[in-house]
Amino acid sequence: MARSFWLTSSLLDCLTRCCRILCCCAVLIVASVQIVESQEPPEVRTVVPPAEEAVSKLFRSLDSNRTSEREDAEKELLKLGPAILDKLPPVRDSDSSEALLRIERIRETLEAQEQASILLPTRIQLTGSMAGSDALRKISELSGNTIPLEETPGLDLTIDARFSETTFWEAFDEVLDQLNLTVMPGDGESIRLIPQQEDAPLRIQMAAYSGAFRLEPIQVIQSSNLQSPDRSTLTLDFLFAWEPRLNPSLITFRTEKIQLICDNGEILRPRTQEAITFIPVGGSQLQISLDFPMPSKQAKKIDRFVGAFQAAVPGRMAGVSFSDLANKRSAKLSNGSLNVTLEQARKNRDVYELLVSVQHEGGGASVSGKPVSSQAWSTLQDVFLLDSQDQRIENVGWSTTRMTDKEMGMSFLFELEKGLEGCKFVFRAPGSLHVQEVDFALVDIPLP
Incomplete structure (x- = not known):
């Protein structure tokens, strides 16, 4: 009898706790609904990266024997947006003219969409009192801009953030002004925070x-x-x-x-x-x-x-990959405005040398009425080998053999114990350059 009473009491106690939990949940749900209604947030659209296999299948359909299937594949690829630009296949001599036409049309459309937004300022939405370090980390996270904080003094000070669609630089400057910090000046410097001089004007007042x-x-x-x-x-x-x-x-x-x-x-x-x-x-x-x-x-x-x-500003990276290097004499691959010709792969004393010709059509990019030089692309390239196990092998040096506005000859050196057999040569560089003209105005600069 005592055992039966204990079970009943336990059951009642459990039910009582469940009721309390349900009541609390109901209160929380009501409160949550009220908060959502009061803030009226904009609709959030989650962008899910397209699956590689699905994208590859659509690209293969661009060369289908059926016109309707080719047109449907092109429409579906355009719907996926600029996120698939780095998945566009390189152009090969063996591709049909129909597939080439559609791939280039897709590329031009998506690059135009990307260009419309790439040079827009990042907008920051951040409010509340918080430590300076937390504010800067949040601004970095929201903008995608790296802000090194190591060994920076005074980041534990509390700042008041009131940023609503504020541009990155304005939000960044306001936080630094509250922390009495500034950025180390200098040519070619990354963001490096240092203490601001006591008599220095506010960054937000001096900048344009x-x-x-x-x-x-x-x-x-x-x-x-x-x-x-x-x-x-x-x-x-x-x-x-x-x-x-x-x-x-x-x-x-x-x-x-x-x-x-x-x-x-x-x-x-x-x-x-x-x-x-x-x-x-x-x-x-x-x-x-x-x-x-x-x-x-x-x-x-x-x-x-x-x-x-x-x-x-460079667009997304485009790449081409050459295989069968041991027997390769000359081959050309294209991806966007990036055209790479592997002229020769040979052993040069203790290293292997790959000679390439790189052409950038510039994607129509010009500055001050002149085509963008190949030199503007040379610092952005990523060139390496993949061995038979797809392990990356870095080049041990490279040099320029010739250069014009649109074409550049280059030599890359690799140290290989087993030679070129089974290796792939990968050349990656921006597939396009986005050029924008920007007006500026600085005011009230005192004369000596």
Whole structure:
């Protein structure tokens, strides 16, 4: 009897606890519904990467004997969007003209879609009080921009974040201002946080923001030429930075569009009218100097520093892969605007040398009316071998054998114990370059 009573009591106790849990869950559900209704969040669309096998099947259907199947496959591939750009198969001489036409049409459409968004600034949505380190990590996560925090002092300070669709650079600068930090200036430097000087102005006050780019004046120097006063010069140094995720391969300042407008109405133009071009190698900023004629003594400040620059940003990586290297004499593969010809694979003393010709059609990209040079692509390539077990083998050195605006000859060296038998040669580089012209304006720059 006692045992029966114990079981009944346990059962009642269990039921009581379940009821309490259900009541709590009901309260939480109601509260959750109320929160959702009050915030009215926008619809969230989850993008699931397309399966490799499904994409490959659609590509094979582009060469189907049935017209309807070819057209349906093209439509389905376009629906998948720019996410499949790096899955587009390389063009081979054996491919039918029908398949080639459809693949290139798909590529052009998807690259245009990607180009429309790639140079837009990242927008940050972040509110609340939090540690500076947490705010910077969240901004990095939301934007895809790397922000190194190691050995940075003062990150435990609490900051107040009020960012609603705020651009990356503006949100980043506001957080740094609250933490009394800044970025180490310098040519070719990555983001490196250092303490801000006590008397320094706020970053948010000094900067100009143009899309995904940031400009900040550093110094103004006036040099008087006593022998030839008309050759006296005003030099303006400024920092030009971009969101680190972009990795631009070419930056060109349009000097014919640059002006200094002084407070007395004087308009100064750069002494050189040649476009100033930079090919960044690493980092996320450049330090740039421009020379102007000396303003009159009546000018006390620069009201506006205005102009335009063009940025060439690489698209998704495209690759080609050559097999049967031991017997290969000459073969050409294409992927997007990347055309690679394997001219020769040979043993050169203790190493194996692969000679290639690389052509970039530029995807129509031009800067200041000129086609983008092959040199702009050379720092972005990824070239290696895969052995018979698909293990990656890095090249031990490379050199340029010839170069024009559209074509570059290159030599790659590999150390191989077992020779080229069973190896594949992989050449990867951006399949396109996206070029955009951006206007900028800096205001209220004091003169010495």
